[in-house]
Amino acid sequence: MLEALLVMALGAVVLGAALGYAAVRFRVEGDPLVEKIDAILPQTQCGQCGFPGCKPYAQAIAKGEAEINQCPPGGEEGIHKLADLLGREVKPLSAEHGIEKPKSIALIDEQTCIGCTLCIQACPVDAIVGAAKQMHTVIAKQCTGCELCLPPCPVDCISMEPIPESVESWKWRYPVVRIVPADKAAA
Amino acid sequence: MNALQRLFRFNGGVKPDYHKEPSTHLPIAVAPTPTLLVIPLHQSIGGPPRPLVKAGDGVLKGQRIGDADGNVSSAVHASTSGTVVAVEMRLMPHTSGLSAMCVVIEPDGRDEWVERNPFDFRAATPTATRDYLRDAGVVGLGGAVFPSHLKLNAGKQGKLDTLVLNGAECEPFITCDDVLMRERADRLLKGAAIMREMLAASRVLIGIEDNKPEAIAALEAASAGNIDTTIQVVAVPTRYPAGGAKQLIRVLTGIEVPHGERSTDYGVQCFNVGTAFAIYEAIALGQPLISRIVTVAGNVGQARNYEVLFGTSMRDLVALCAPLPDTDRVIMGGPMMGFRMPSDDVPVVKATNCVLVGSQKLFPQPPPEMPCIRCGECAKACPADLQPFEMYWFSRARIFGKAQEYHLFDCIECGCCAYVCPSRIPLVDYYRFAKSEIWAREVEKDAADLARDRYEFRLLREEREKQEKAAKLAAKTAAGREKAAAALAEAEKPARTPDEEAKHALIAAALERAKAQKEQVHPENTGNLTAEQRAEIVAIEARRAEIREQAKPHLRQDD
Structure with missing residues (x-):
C-alpha cells in the first residue's frame, strides 16, 4: 500500500518537475494565435471593427472578446478564413461595422488642398506626404483605403477612388459553360 | 542531321490534326x-x-x-x-x-529608318x-x-x-x-x-x-x-x-x-x-x-x-x-x-x-461539361507529369492551397488534358482561374505585409516622439529651476565693487545719449508740409474714424 503511494508520488514529482522545466525552457513569447489571426486580417488599419487597428482586433478575437464578422475590408472571405482557423461558426458581415466595398485608394484634389497636415496625422500607414501650407499627396502604392483621412479634412478635398482593373490585375473568371436548350441549339 | 544524336522522350502529349x-x-x-x-x-x-x-x-x-x-x-x-x-x-x-x-x-509612308x-x-x-x-x-x-x-x-x-x-x-x-x-x-x-x-x-x-x-x-x-x-x-x-x-x-x-x-x-x-x-x-x-x-x-x-x-x-x-x-x-x-x-x-x-481566324463550323461550341469520371486520361496525357484531375477538383472547389500542392504552377497550359477529357471539362480554364486568383492573393498579401510594417513603425515613431517630448519638457523645467536658483544666488550676492559701479554708470550714460538722439530725429514724410496737405490729412483721418464707427456694430455681429 505504502509502496504504491510512494511510487505514484514519485511519479507526480518527476513529471511535475519535467513540466515545470518545459514551461520555462520552451516558453512561447507572445500569443501565436494572435499572429495567425493578424495574418488573415487585411491590415487596412481602418478601425471599422471598433478597435484601433488590426492587431488589437486580432488580440480581441483571440481572447474571445470580439466576433469574427467585424472586418468589412476582409469581407466574406476573411470571415470564412477566421472561422476555419478558430473553429467558429461563419456569420454574415456585421452591418453596424460597415459594408464590403470595392478596394479603393484615397485621392487628394491638389487644387483644393490647403496644406493643413490633418490627413497626414490621421493616416495609419504614413502614406500621405506633404508639409504645412504645402500641397499633400497620397502614395498610391502604400494607401490601404482605410478612409481615415476623409473626416479630418476641413475642405473635403479627399475622395476614395476605386482601383480600376488593368490587363495586369485582370483575373480569369470561374469557368461557366453556357447551356443552350436542345431545341434552340438544333434550330 | 547527326545520326548519332540520341533522343529521349517526354511522357504524355497528344497528336491533334496539324492543319499546317x-x-x-x-x-x-x-x-x-x-x-x-x-x-x-x-x-x-x-x-x-x-x-x-x-x-x-x-x-x-x-x-x-x-x-x-x-x-x-x-x-x-x-x-x-x-x-x-x-x-x-x-x-x-x-x-x-x-x-x-x-x-x-x-x-508618313516614307518608312525612314533611324541611324542603324x-x-x-x-x-x-x-x-x-x-x-x-x-x-x-x-x-x-x-x-x-x-x-x-x-x-x-x-x-x-x-x-x-x-x-x-x-x-x-x-x-x-x-x-x-x-x-x-x-x-x-x-x-x-x-x-x-x-x-x-x-x-x-x-x-x-x-x-x-x-x-x-x-x-x-x-x-x-x-x-x-x-x-x-x-x-x-x-x-x-x-x-x-x-x-x-x-x-x-x-x-x-x-x-x-x-x-x-x-x-x-x-x-x-x-x-x-x-x-x-x-x-x-x-x-x-x-x-x-x-x-x-x-x-x-x-x-x-x-x-x-x-x-x-x-x-x-x-x-x-x-x-x-x-x-x-x-x-x-x-x-x-x-x-x-x-x-x-x-x-x-x-x-x-x-x-x-x-492570327487564327475561327468560325462556328471550324471550332464548334464544345458540348456541356460532364462530371469527372476519374478515368485518369488527363494524367496520361500531361506532358509536365502532373495530376490534372487533382488540380481540377481543388481549383473547382477554390481550395487553392491544395491545388498549389499539386504543382499547379508547373502547368504549362498546353491543353492536352482538356483535349483528351471524355467529359469535355475545360480543365485549362480552371487552372487559369486558379492561377490568377492565387496571384491576386499574393499581391494582396504583400500589400498587407507592407501596411502592417508601416503601421507598426508609425506606432513606434509616435511612442518615440512622445518620449522625446517628455524628455525635452523635463530638461526645460530643470533649466528653469536652475535659472531661478541662480537669480536667487545673484540677489544674495554682496554689494557691487566700486569698479563695477563705474562700469554700470558708463552704460547708463550711453543709453541716455542714444535715447536723446532718437528723440531729435523726426519722421521725414510728415515734416515740411504745406497747409493744404495738412488739411487733407486731417480730412482723411476724420473719414477713417467715421468708417470705423460704422463698421463697429458689424464686427460685433460677426464675432
Missing part, C-alpha cells in the same frame, strides 16, 4: 503598312515601359518610343516613320477586353550587350515574350553546355517558325552563333519536329557551308507539345529540369528560332525588333505567313487572306493555347505568332 500545310504554300509576304499603327507599350513580361514620345512628335522607323522600366522589362520602338497621333488607352490583344497605354502612329549601327558584342562587356538587347526590345518570340537579355546569361558557371533553339512549333495551324527556317536559315544561324558565343555554350541543338522536312533541309544546307560545326539540326518526333521549352530540352538532352529550378543550372538554355533571328538583326544590323512573322490561318481563303509591323490591326491582316463569310472570331495563337481576342481590331504585338 495551307499556310506553307506561299513564301513570306510583307504586310502593307496600315494607315494607323497602335503600338502597345507593354509587350513583354516585366514592368511596363515608360513612353518617350507625346502626341505631335515625329518618329522614325526603329526609334525607341518606350523605355524599359528597370532591367526586367524591354523597350518598344516605332514600327515605321510618321507622326504620333496620340498616347492613350487602346484595346489590347488580351482576353480581358481591357485597354492599356498605346502609342498611336500615323505613318551594328553592335560589336565582342568588344562590349556581357552586361553592355544585354543592356543593348533590352533597349533593342528583343524578347522571346515563341509566345511567352520573356525579355531575351535576361536569358542570355550563362549562369553560375559562366558557360553553358547546350544552347537549344526551339523550332519544333508543335501547335496546330502555326507555321511562322517553319517558313522562317526555310527562307532565312543563314541569318538565323548567324544569330545562333552570336548567342552561342554570348552564352559560351559548347554546342547548339536546333530541335525541329520531323513534320517540317523542308525547314530541316534548309537549315542543314545553311549549316553545311558554315564553319561552326557546333551547331546541329535535330529532327524530333512530332507530338504536341514537343515545342514546350521543358519538353524539348528533355527530348534533346534527356535533362528533366526539376520543379522550381532553372534550366541554366543544368547547363541548358532554350530560345525560339525567331528570337535567334531577332538577335541577329539587332546585333549585326542594328535593327530593333519592330516586326515579326505572323501566320494567318483557319477560316480564310488563302492562309499565309506575313512579315507584320507591330501595331498593325489584326483586322487589316486578316483582310489580306480573304476570310470566309461565316468568320465570327479571331484567336491569337493556336487552337490549343491561343486566346480569343475581344475584337478583331486589336494590334499585332510581339507575342502574336499566329
Whole structure:
C-alpha cells in the first residue's frame, strides 16, 4: 500500500518537475494565435471593427472578446478564413461595422488642398506626404483605403477612388459553360 | 542531321490534326503598312515601359518610343516613320477586353529608318550587350515574350553546355517558325552563333519536329557551308507539345529540369528560332525588333505567313487572306493555347505568332461539361507529369492551397488534358482561374505585409516622439529651476565693487545719449508740409474714424 503511494508520488514529482522545466525552457513569447489571426486580417488599419487597428482586433478575437464578422475590408472571405482557423461558426458581415466595398485608394484634389497636415496625422500607414501650407499627396502604392483621412479634412478635398482593373490585375473568371436548350441549339 | 544524336522522350502529349500545310504554300509576304499603327507599350513580361514620345512628335522607323522600366522589362520602338497621333488607352490583344497605354502612329509612308549601327558584342562587356538587347526590345518570340537579355546569361558557371533553339512549333495551324527556317536559315544561324558565343555554350541543338522536312533541309544546307560545326539540326518526333521549352530540352538532352529550378543550372538554355533571328538583326544590323512573322490561318481563303509591323490591326491582316463569310472570331495563337481576342481590331504585338481566324463550323461550341469520371486520361496525357484531375477538383472547389500542392504552377497550359477529357471539362480554364486568383492573393498579401510594417513603425515613431517630448519638457523645467536658483544666488550676492559701479554708470550714460538722439530725429514724410496737405490729412483721418464707427456694430455681429 505504502509502496504504491510512494511510487505514484514519485511519479507526480518527476513529471511535475519535467513540466515545470518545459514551461520555462520552451516558453512561447507572445500569443501565436494572435499572429495567425493578424495574418488573415487585411491590415487596412481602418478601425471599422471598433478597435484601433488590426492587431488589437486580432488580440480581441483571440481572447474571445470580439466576433469574427467585424472586418468589412476582409469581407466574406476573411470571415470564412477566421472561422476555419478558430473553429467558429461563419456569420454574415456585421452591418453596424460597415459594408464590403470595392478596394479603393484615397485621392487628394491638389487644387483644393490647403496644406493643413490633418490627413497626414490621421493616416495609419504614413502614406500621405506633404508639409504645412504645402500641397499633400497620397502614395498610391502604400494607401490601404482605410478612409481615415476623409473626416479630418476641413475642405473635403479627399475622395476614395476605386482601383480600376488593368490587363495586369485582370483575373480569369470561374469557368461557366453556357447551356443552350436542345431545341434552340438544333434550330 | 547527326545520326548519332540520341533522343529521349517526354511522357504524355497528344497528336491533334496539324492543319499546317495551307499556310506553307506561299513564301513570306510583307504586310502593307496600315494607315494607323497602335503600338502597345507593354509587350513583354516585366514592368511596363515608360513612353518617350507625346502626341505631335515625329518618329522614325526603329526609334525607341518606350523605355524599359528597370532591367526586367524591354523597350518598344516605332514600327515605321510618321507622326504620333496620340498616347492613350487602346484595346489590347488580351482576353480581358481591357485597354492599356498605346502609342498611336500615323505613318508618313516614307518608312525612314533611324541611324542603324551594328553592335560589336565582342568588344562590349556581357552586361553592355544585354543592356543593348533590352533597349533593342528583343524578347522571346515563341509566345511567352520573356525579355531575351535576361536569358542570355550563362549562369553560375559562366558557360553553358547546350544552347537549344526551339523550332519544333508543335501547335496546330502555326507555321511562322517553319517558313522562317526555310527562307532565312543563314541569318538565323548567324544569330545562333552570336548567342552561342554570348552564352559560351559548347554546342547548339536546333530541335525541329520531323513534320517540317523542308525547314530541316534548309537549315542543314545553311549549316553545311558554315564553319561552326557546333551547331546541329535535330529532327524530333512530332507530338504536341514537343515545342514546350521543358519538353524539348528533355527530348534533346534527356535533362528533366526539376520543379522550381532553372534550366541554366543544368547547363541548358532554350530560345525560339525567331528570337535567334531577332538577335541577329539587332546585333549585326542594328535593327530593333519592330516586326515579326505572323501566320494567318483557319477560316480564310488563302492562309499565309506575313512579315507584320507591330501595331498593325489584326483586322487589316486578316483582310489580306480573304476570310470566309461565316468568320465570327479571331484567336491569337493556336487552337490549343491561343486566346480569343475581344475584337478583331486589336494590334499585332510581339507575342502574336499566329492570327487564327475561327468560325462556328471550324471550332464548334464544345458540348456541356460532364462530371469527372476519374478515368485518369488527363494524367496520361500531361506532358509536365502532373495530376490534372487533382488540380481540377481543388481549383473547382477554390481550395487553392491544395491545388498549389499539386504543382499547379508547373502547368504549362498546353491543353492536352482538356483535349483528351471524355467529359469535355475545360480543365485549362480552371487552372487559369486558379492561377490568377492565387496571384491576386499574393499581391494582396504583400500589400498587407507592407501596411502592417508601416503601421507598426508609425506606432513606434509616435511612442518615440512622445518620449522625446517628455524628455525635452523635463530638461526645460530643470533649466528653469536652475535659472531661478541662480537669480536667487545673484540677489544674495554682496554689494557691487566700486569698479563695477563705474562700469554700470558708463552704460547708463550711453543709453541716455542714444535715447536723446532718437528723440531729435523726426519722421521725414510728415515734416515740411504745406497747409493744404495738412488739411487733407486731417480730412482723411476724420473719414477713417467715421468708417470705423460704422463698421463697429458689424464686427460685433460677426464675432
